[in-house]
Amino acid sequence: GAGVSQSPSNKVTEKGKDVELRCDPISGHTALYWYRQSLGQGLEFLIYFQGNSAPDKSGLPSDRFSAERTGGSVSTLTIQRTQQEDSAVYLCASSFWGRNTGELFFGEGSRLTVL
Amino acid sequence: KQEVTQIPAALSVPEGENLVLNCSFTDSAIYNLQWFRQDPGKGLTSLLLIQSSQREQTSGRLNASLDKSSGRSTLYIAASQPGDSATYLCAVSIETSGSRLTFGEGTQLTVNP
Numbered sequence A: 001g002a003g004v005s006q007s008p009s010n011k012v013t014e015k016g017k018d019v020e021l022r023c024d025p026i027s028g029h030t031a032l033y034w035y036r037q038s039l040g041q042g043l044e045f046l047i048y049f050q051g052n053s054a055p056d057k058s059g060l061p062s063d064r065f066s067a068e069r070t071g072g073s074v075s076t077l078t079i080q081r082t083q084q085e086d087s088a089v090y091l092c093a094s095s096f097w098g099r100n101t102g103e104l105f106f107g108e109g110s111r112l113t114v115l
Numbered sequence B: 001k002q003e004v005t006q007i008p009a010a011l012s013v014p015e016g017e018n019l020v021l022n023c024s025f026t027d028s029a030i031y032n033l034q035w036f037r038q039d040p041g042k043g044l045t046s047l048l049l050i051q052s053s054q055r056e057q058t059s060g061r062l063n064a065s066l067d068k069s070s071g072r073s074t075l076y077i078a079a080s081q082p083g084d085s086a087t088y089l090c091a092v093s094i095e096t097s098g099s100r101l102t103f104g105e106g107t108q109l110t111v112n113p
Helices: none
Strands: A005-007 A010-013 A019-024 A031-037 A043-050 A053-056 A065-069 A075-079 A088-095 A110-114 B004-007 B010-014 B019-025 B032-038 B044-051 B056-059 B062-067 B072-077 B086-093 B107-112
Touching (some): A010 A019, A031 A075, B010 B019, B019 B032, B019 B107, B044 B056, B044 B072
Parallel strands (some): A010 A110, B010 B107
Antiparallel strands (some): A019 A075, B004 B019, B056 B062
């Protein structure tokens, strides 16, 4: 696709429910990243994929958070038993290992509200 | 632990002014530095990427410089326009994979017509 696509753009859920957030990276980009942006706070790294493997998942805040990537393309971030502190904008980014190595391109984000 | 600081936190200028946004980082062993723009309720738009071996990058009215040894970068915006109003974020990477970008808190820029 032309850019990084994320869905849903907005999600309102009740505390304790599970949610899935989807990211479709730019075609051909080998690396995929998830970040979280909470109100009044900076961007927080969650997890990084190179292909289908996740060499760095150290930013996941708890074992309620998990992510996978299939076919070297689409990624899903799953939050189980959501808590109010999970409310944030979840941003996905992708990059291509090439001439401009490391340049990240972000999606519009998925805004999660946990009631 | 890498820390990134952006000064000022907010800036308001009249249209047409040239301005400088500042970014500093504590660990000079960076791989690259990237400047982004974020409009309210939107994702991040990449503006400029500077590899650690480079000193500056230019794109249109934007010029970003990098001084690794002093842990500083500046983003220069020439002839500012109201459409430049947004939050500008600086981020650094310390790994060859480009992962774990560490972001500053951003500078919120308002350009008044």
